[in-house]
Structures are given as C-alpha cells and as structure tokens.
Amino acid sequence: MIVTVTLNAAIDKTYHLPALAAGQVSRVDRVYAEPGGKGINVARVVALQGVPVLATGFAGGSNGDFIERGLTRQGIVHDFVKIEGESRICLNIMDQDGVSTELLEPGPTIAGQEMEAMRQKLALLAARAKVVAFSGSLPAGVPKSFYAELIEIAQRQGAVVFLDTSGEALLRGAEAKPYFIKPNEDEVAQWLGHSIEDENALKQGLLRLNETGIPCISVSMGAQGSLAAFHGVCYRVHAPKVEAVNAVGCGDAYVAGMAIGTAQGLPVEECLRLATASGTANALTARAGYVEPEDVKRLLGEVVVERIG
C-alpha cells in the first residue's frame, strides 16, 4: 500500500465567471470543488491507476468534512486526523479569457494533541505501507522539524519515504534522509551554497546530495522532463511532447508514478518512466492531480530514460 500525507489539505475550488471586477459584486456562473492539497492529488493519481493507496493528514471543520466525503466519492481510501480548526480553501477565479486569480486561505493552526494524534496514526499506517509520501506545505502551529519527525516514525516502521515540499520545510525534512525528494533548481543551489550554471553543474549537485544520504533525487525541467540521481548514478529523463491542457498537478502525478514504481519494486529507470508518464498524462487533462490511465500506458513507451553517468 502507498500512504500519502497531506498536512495542509484543502478544498480546491474554481469559480468560473465572465470577469473579475474589483470593487464590484459579481455572480459566479459555475463552481467546481474537489479535495485538494498535493498529497491528495498524489493519492488520486495512484488510485486512478488501480494501485492501493490511503490518504491521511489533518482535516477539520465543515471543509474537512467536504474533503473526506469527496475522497470517499472519488473512491480514495482515507484516514485523516480530525482537527478543531477549519481546513482551508484554495480558490481559483477563472475569467472567460482564461486568466486565473488564486486566493489561498491561511488554513488552520494545529494543536499539540493533534500533532500527537498524527504521530500515532502515522506509525500505524506506515507499518502497513511500502511507501509513505509526504507532500505540500506545513500548516501553522507545527514545528519546522515536523516532517523530519514524521519521516523518522515512518522509516522505523519500515516504509520507504518520499518528501515533496519546498523551502524551509524541505531543508529541515531532508535532515531525516527520506528516500526520495523532488527539489527545484533553486533549492539545490541553496543546499550546495552556490548557483547552478548548467545541466552538468546540476548533475554534480544531485550526486553530492546522494552522498549526504538521500538515495533518490529528481529535479523537474518542466515539459523537457527531469534530471535524476539514484545512488550515485544520473539519469536524463526525456518527457514525451504533448499539447498540455493544464500543467497544474504534474509534479504530484510524477510523485504518484514514482511511488507506484517504488512500491512495486521496479528498477529506478522504470520508476522514472512511470513518474514521467504520469506527470505528462496529468498535463493532458484540465483537472489538477488527475490522469486517464490509458494516457499513462500510452505515454510510458514514449518516455526516454538516458543514463548520463
């Protein structure tokens, strides 16, 4: 089983309206809402490919209820820690010209006993999981070291741990040596303490990160694919060329593919292939964190994984 952890779960809500008129009253034509947050997107892409997955994290208030009911409706098994606060809404206001304005609510503040409930739930879930994937930002109230703590709990239970977050949460979480991380180029540069001039410098950087004890690292290069390092070996992954509909959620779909491959014990080249096919398939749909399984299967054969030493 794959477990995904979303500490800052959300309702992803889209308003469609003719125009966003500041200072005025507008009626929204159409509302679309579904469970969101990066870990939930990962869980959805895993579930869509028919692989057992469970989504956990913090959920609270009526928005938390919406998230849980939505997951149930989408056929995604879930087991969240119920919190006092109200889960957040991430609102995307889309006008008729396709201009998107996003408003992100701050989200709830997590209490001490809620963190403790998370530690306990995670220990139980990780004992049954092949892969535990932590995704997204840390909610208010939790210490910056919270990912490191949870990663250690999951690792003690024998799970392989993924961490897909950014900034301080990534730097501190990486201290617990997760199996897989997905930093961006800026984060790698910050780690190394110097800027990255070209693909070769990035490759050398990833290999140095391997040496710190993180065995699998991937840096996305958008539509061009990714650069990955695995136990001191580098791979240039070339993504199939597609007409992208919506690139939001491609990173989460990539993580989903990596998690499926890793849970199934596939060689790293096959994991990278599955990750890239899933990420690319996500770009073919308007929804974030969503793939058509047929797209993934078709694209699998078009991904080129090149060993670059």
Add this chain to the structure above:
Amino acid sequence: MIVTVTLNAAIDKTYHLPALAAGQVSRVDRVYAEPGGKGINVARVVALQGVPVLATGFAGGSNGDFIERGLTRQGIVHDFVKIEGESRICLNIMDQDGVSTELLEPGPTIAGQEMEAMRQKLALLAARAKVVAFSGSLPAGVPKSFYAELIEIAQRQGAVVFLDTSGEALLRGAEAKPYFIKPNEDEVAQWLGHSIEDENALKQGLLRLNETGIPCISVSMGAQGSLAAFHGVCYRVHAPKVEAVNAVGCGDAYVAGMAIGTAQGLPVEECLRLATASGTANALTARAGYVEPEDVKRLLGEVVVERIG
C-alpha cells in the same frame, strides 16, 4: 416566537488581504466566516435582543453543516430542511484600502421533495409563531410563486407574515398579501406603473398598495429613515444621525425590529421606532446583521415617528 425563513442561506465569508491582484496568486491574511443570508441576519438581530426566534430555510452539504453549527454557536435556534445540494458562499474580498469585491456563488438547485419538506416544516413552525419573516432571493429550482405558496401556508396557521425580497420574487410573493413588505422606490414605481417624482408621490403609492390588501409597507430612505404606510395612514420615520461603520444588513435589522414589535403587539409607531433603532444600531458595527442591544435601547429614544396623514 418569531420564525425567519432563508431559502437561499449562505456562508458570509470575508477575505482580508493586502490587494486583489488579478492573474496572480495571493495569500489571504485573515478569513472571517459566519452564517448569512438575509433571514439569518434577521434571526441574529432578533436573538441579540433576547426575543425568541427560530431560523429555518434550506441548508445542504458541508456549507449547510457550517451554517447550522454556526447558528448553534451563536445561540440561534434553527430547524432547516436538509437538501442534497451545497449551500452557497457569498465571498467578500476586502483589500487594505477598504475596497470590497463580492463574489456570489449560484447556490444549490432545490428538488421537488425538498420543497415539499419545506411546506410541511413551515406549517408546523408557523403554528407556533406570531410572526413569520421571509427574506432574500429564491434559490434555483423553486417556482416564482413559491413565496406566495409559503405565505399562504403560514397565514393559514395564524401567523403574521413579513416578506423582504425583491424583483419578481417580491411581485409574485405579494400576491399572497403578506402583512408587511419592504420594497424599494423602484419596485413601488413598477407596481404603480409610473415613476415616482417626490416623497408625496411615494406616499400616495404606498397608500394605494395598502388598498390592494397589504396592511403595512415601509420604504427605506437610507440614513434619512423611512416612509411607511399602515392601514391607510402614512408615517415619516426620522433615523438618528450616526457615524455609520457598515450599512450592510441595516435592512435586515430593520425587519428584525418590526418583527419584534409586531410579535409583542406594539402599536405601529413603536414597531417603526424599534425597526429604525435596530437598523441604525446595525450600522454602528462592522458586522452585517448584528446589533449591540444597548445601542438599540439608546437609539430608540432618538427615533422620531411623524404621522403625515
């Protein structure tokens, strides 16, 4: 007891943020959310003055749960018809310069059996009520005649009926001859079939509406107070001068005051006084549909009700 009916209940939500930047991602600093919709505002202002009130209407989905839990927390008795659809959010985006951008969700579509449940619930509640106040717009799916139907049900149970809505819903609802309505000047003009030149023409108009079988009519003149007609007698109500903080919800507070006075069997002058003091007190607070009871008491003595024939 006073019963308020909100067929299109909402969560009134306010986002505070530095600036609304179209086409960009913004983090919301602060979120404020409470049960809203005009009838719920009326219920809150009645409850704040210590008078027994019950709020009903349609509520559904996780937003409906939020509305019901919020009412409970605010000490307002409620008994809503649970619907399949999701109750709407009325979002007010407030930037640091005080510019307010409102986005109104379309709200749920009411099914046939949900309307039938409302008719039955209303019959039971109206039998225990002195005043039943219907407020706000009609949700999707209900016929334009729905207010008229519900008004007749409430009247058959012996309740005095208020209707505070606008446009077609008001015109059609008024056919059931509610006891009290609160049209605006344009709606009176539309009714009469000619424009209204001055206060005297408005007065003549209200008297004609009295003759059609609606005994009590009030037209707001904003901070200047209101003009009212009651069984063929007109009143000019002068509101106390105050430094308004937020005028939103003043009309609902006015209805609340009228409902309290009417339920207590006070003479119409006293009802108008209580309505105006409640409406004015609402303007003194930042919240819509909210009064400090001490403000209402103090302002009561400052309202001047002048009989103008």
